[in-house]
Amino acid sequence: MDKHPDSNSLSYSGYCNTCNKIHSLPSEKAIAHCIKLMQQLQADCRLDLDTPLEKADERLSTKHLYTEIGGEMLGVLVCEDTLGNEVILRAFSSTHNCVWNVSGWVPHIANEEKYMKIVNEGNQEIHPLTELLPTLKKGSIQWLEKTLERKLISQKVLAKLYALYEITNFKNEKRSLTDAFNIKKGIPNGTGDCCAPKLLNHAAKNNLKPISIAEFYWGKGSGSKVEGEFYSSCSDKCQPLLGFMLCGSSEN
Ligand SMILES: [Zn+2]
Ligand SMILES: [Zn+2]
Known part of the structure; x- marks a missing residue:
């Protein structure tokens, strides 16, 4: 040193x-x-x-x-x-x-507690969509809708996390x-x-x-x-x- x-x-x-x-x-x-x-x-x-x-x-x-x-x-x-x-x-x-x-x-x-709460709540919303997406026909209207929905949830979660800083x-x-x-x-x-x-x-x-x-x-x-x-x-x-x-x- x-x-x-x-x-x-x-x-x-x-x-x-x-x-x-x-x-x-x-x-x-x-x-x-x-x-x-x-x-x-x-x-x-x-x-x-x-x-x-x-x-x-x-x-x-x-x-x-x-x-x-x-x-x-x-x-x-x-x-x-x-x-x-x-x-x-x-x-x-x-x-x-x-x-x-x-x-x-x-x-x-x-704040760790608030941060983890937002992450966990976000995961609960995103997880079902992540499971559902591979079962849908890629490019179909439903697939596009669910893909967009997942993207919007992720953005909402990120905005909530940034608000903690x-x-x-x-x-x-x-x-x-x-x-x-x-x-x-x-x-x-x-x-x-x-x-x-x-x-x-x-x-x-x-x-x-x-x-x-x-x-x-x-x-x-x-x-x-x-x-x-x-x-x-x-x-x-x-x-x-x-x-x-x-x-x-x-x-x-
Ligand atoms: Zn200055
Ligand atoms: Zn840096």
């Missing part, structure tokens, strides 16, 4: 429609905290770092990240509270081994995921689940001023991702959100 990345090559930024400019956060301070976190993870091999070993939750072990499931992105946001004290926030992207929220890590933006920025403005996303085309699956939006939303809701952010990959390499390497926020899901999310984070 002796790699010291060039923090200038990392970018955590987005274009803000309100200010008509790009808002961004530097990485240097957060990188130092990420390196410390990597050392802890290497030593302890689990996310419940604040829990005594005998009470460790098996599901939170990092060994899952070295299987076919693959690694995950982890992130650190260095903040300052209203008294000027440094506060370090940590996040893992999406869920870890199906666990949504872990003590010592910022929570998921959406309320995003707060540093002017204490709140927007739905759809309104915060500044590209007016379909929102990619998993938007709002990366480390940066989780960290910034938690900071904004808790009156913490963001100072520095960095994200790194942890676990078995996949595609171009290498364990212990730092990556900028993703261009498809996060950059279109970060303009709104970072608004009000600095004076200029």
Whole structure:
């Protein structure tokens, strides 16, 4: 873990429609905290770092990240509270081994219980159609009707899920995921689940001023991702959100 990345090559930024400019956060301070976190993870091999070993939750072990499931992105946001004290926030992207929220890590933006209720209700509506469709003559009027019906239910379910993601920025403005996303085309699956939006939303809701952010990959390499390497926020899901999310984070 002796790699010291060039923090200038990392970018955590987005274009803000309100200010008509790009808002961004530097990485240097957060990188130092990420390196410390990597050392802890290497030593302890689990996310419940604040829990005594005998009470460790098996599901939170990092060994899952070295299987076919693959690694995950982890992130650190260095903040300052209203008294000027440094506060370090940590996040893992999406869920870890199906666990949504872990003590010592910022929570998921959406509420797990409400999310799963919508998913289960949606499945109950979609499942009969998925069973029925293969029994119908492909291309027949009934097949077309049922195909459309299934598509509409999926869209309705997605809209309900997106509505669970309320995003707060540093002017204490709140927007739905759809309104915060500044590209007016379909929102990619998993938007709002990366480390940066989780960290910034938690900071904004808790009156913490963001100072520095960095994200790194942890676990078995996949595609171009290498364990212990730092990556900028993703261009498809996060950059279109970060303009709104970072608004009000600095004076200029
Ligand atoms: Zn992202
Ligand atoms: Zn702005």
